[in-house]
Amino acid sequence: DIVMTQTPLSSPVTLGQPASISCRSSQSLVHSDGNTYLSWLQQRPGQPPRLLIYKISNRFSGVPDRFSGSGAGTDFTLKISRVEAEDVGVYYCMQATQFRYTFGQGTKLEIK
């Protein structure tokens, strides 16, 4: 199985400041069709996960443009340009390039 490793596991951030989360896969996430099926999800406290980003850098419908994704191959990053109070929660990267799908351990974003 592909192992997804996120860093940091915890990220205290000041409101209005940027935040960045890294996700590294144990092997390339480039699918045989040429696409890279890396997505990012947000889970607010007490809520189910919510899709933020798909195929590395595509923002899902309704996701604020302060969220952006980048990367290639085995290294990926989620950035929040200016953290807002509603961004508190746990962020997961997920690969769907290869069965079995796997998630990163999660990064807890909290406000300083």
Added chain:
Amino acid sequence: EVQLVESGGGLVQPGGSLRLSCAASGFTFSSYSMNWVRQAPGKGLEWVSYISSSSSTIYYADSVKGRFTISRDNAKNSLYLQMNSLRAEDTAVYYCARMILGYYYMDVWGKGTTVTVSS
């Protein structure tokens, strides 16, 4: 409104069985692949199982293979997870999530149903 609603969770003894359901509404269920994802208390997300729109392709995590069975009834807009030989480590919130064929992302999630395996 696009919605997924899980049900069927509860308290069950080790070795017991449980059948989870996921009712879909607001979209053409038969056009989407579906997944079960679980989250143990205080832990991260773990993918459990996948079923294609026509049920022709099914996958399981190693941790549940041989014990869990995923199925769907497109006429009833419903997804199921039959869980047998349950263990304490199966205790989790179980979410169903839809996936568009060819896009490989989970865009709609249910609120989850809680399964507790304990004597």
